[in-house]
Amino acid sequence: xxxxxxxxxxxARDGRAAAAIGRHARLELRFESRExxxxxxxxxxxxxxxxxxxxxxxxxxxMILVCSAPGIFGGDVLEQRVSVGPGARVLxxxxxxxxxxxxxxxxxxxxxxxxxxxxxxxxxxxxxxxxPFAHASLEQRVSIDLASDSRFVWSDALMxxxxxxxxxxxxxSLDHELRLxxxxxxxxxxxxxxxxxxxxxxxxxxxxxxxxAGTALVYHDAVTSxxxxxxxxxxxxxxxxxxxxxxxxxxxxxxxxxxxxGAPFAKARSLxxxxxxxxxxxxxxxxxxx
Numbered sequence: 001x002x003x004x005x006x007x008x009x010x011x012a013r014d015g016r017a018a019a020a021i022g023r024h025a026r027l028e029l030r031f032e033s034r035e036x037x038x039x040x041x042x043x044x045x046x047x048x049x050x051x052x053x054x055x056x057x058x059x060x061x062x063m064i065l066v067c068s069a070p071g072i073f074g075g076d077v078l079e080q081r082v083s084v085g086p087g088a089r090v091l092x093x094x095x096x097x098x099x100x101x102x103x104x105x106x107x108x109x110x111x112x113x114x115x116x117x118x119x120x121x122x123x124x125x126x127x128x129x130x131x132p133f134a135h136a137s138l139e140q141r142v143s144i145d146l147a148s149d150s151r152f153v154w155s156d157a158l159m160x161x162x163x164x165x166x167x168x169x170x171x172x173s174l175d176h177e178l179r180l181x182x183x184x185x186x187x188x189x190x191x192x193x194x195x196x197x198x199x200x201x202x203x204x205x206x207x208x209x210x211x212x213a214g215t216a217l218v219y220h221d222a223v224t225s226x227x228x229x230x231x232x233x234x235x236x237x238x239x240x241x242x243x244x245x246x247x248x249x250x251x252x253x254x255x256x257x258x259x260x261x262g263a264p265f266a267k268a269r270s271l272x273x274x275x276x277x278x279x280x281x282x283x284x285x286x287x288x289x290x
Contacts, residue, residue, distance in 0.1 A: 025049045026079040031061055031121075033087035041085070049078065052095075058285035060089035060122070067095065074103020074137060077110040084121035084150075091124045093288040097159075100132040106172065108137035115143070117150040126273065126288060129157035129212070132171035144180040144217075152219040153276060154180075155269060160201065160211040168211055169196040180217060180252075187249050190215060210242070210258040212265040216272055218253040222280045228253055231275055238271065240264035 027049040030042035038061035045051045048069035055062040065080070072078060084090050100109050117123045132138055146152055158174075161167040171194075178190040194201060201207040228247045235243035235255070242258040255272055259265035278284045 023073070023075060024077045026081070027051075027065070028081045029063075030083045030085070031088040031090045032085040033089075037061075038088040038090060049080075055289075057091050057287070057289070058283050060091045060124070060283075060286055062091040062093075062288065064093055064095050064288075067098075071099030071101050071133075072109040072111065072138075073101045074105070074109050075107045078112070080111075080113045082113075082115045082123070084115075084117045084123045086118050086120040089122040091126075091286060091288065093126045094128045097128040098130045100130065100136040100138045100171070102133060102135040102137070102172065106135075106137060108139045108173065108175070110139045111141070113142045114145075116145045117147060117152055119147040119149050121147070122151040124153040124286065125155065126153075127156045129159045131159045132161055132174060134161065134167045134170035135172050137172045137174070139175045140177070142178040144178075146180070146182045146219055148183045149221075150219070151221075151281070152217070153273075153281075154178075154217040155214065155273065156216075157212060157214040157265070157269070160207070163211045169201055171196065178215065180219075182219070182249075182252070187252055188217065188254065207258065209260045212257070212259045212262060214257040214265070214269060216255040216257075216269075216276075218255075218276055218280060219251055220280050221251050222282075223247065223251050223253045227275075227279055230279070231255060231272060234271055234275060235268055238264055238268045241268045243268065 025046035025048060028044045029040065031038055032041040040054055043051045048067050050066050050068060052064045052066050082092065115123060144154065160169050161171055174194040176192055180188040207213065225247050228245050232245040235241065235245065240259055240261055241264045243255065245253065245255045248254050257265060257268050259268065277286050
């Protein structure tokens, strides 16, 4: 495949003003199964986003998504669109935590992600934490569209700020939405707005003492209430982590995590990932290597 052709075709439709280059950017990936292996059939990236190299991970196409900027700044708009074709198996991970920096005029940074998995496709997304710096604002929208016989894993994380530097809950605002649809029907909606100056997140009925939060979603026909109970028991044994695991719909499982420290939070995320890969997907080797 001539890897320059998709980029050149998309570049002809690039209508950004010169001042927006490097601040407004999109990444588009299309994965397909060809002769028994998953390939990047079409890819396009605008700086600071760029296409990573494909590796093999237990038979899946594994890519580290790279952003060459020191984070995202107020006024920046980053868009990510991922499509997984029938029979394709894909593992995506971030290069590092996403640092959110403020703008002088208080305009929010914007991150939009769209993920589409076609019948028989499989997509795993494991993201490092989002870290909003002091006075930063972030608008985040995630849209997930699955076929009923697809397979999917999502794992994200959010920090209260640079807690080690005394910047917990000093960001200006966070507006978040995560939407998951299966065959056109809404199955899960996570929506919240955090304004630390108006409603302090450290309240006991909100985040309490936690500085780390995460959401994990698993969609697979092997997901059962028995697995949800097993995962809840395993996560409950991790000191320093509050967790909740629930089977929301047939084949759709949700796990939520809260922790005051980074080490127990990372341990819980890894534990849940390993349990899911082993017991649900039967693919313990499908782990990101950096």
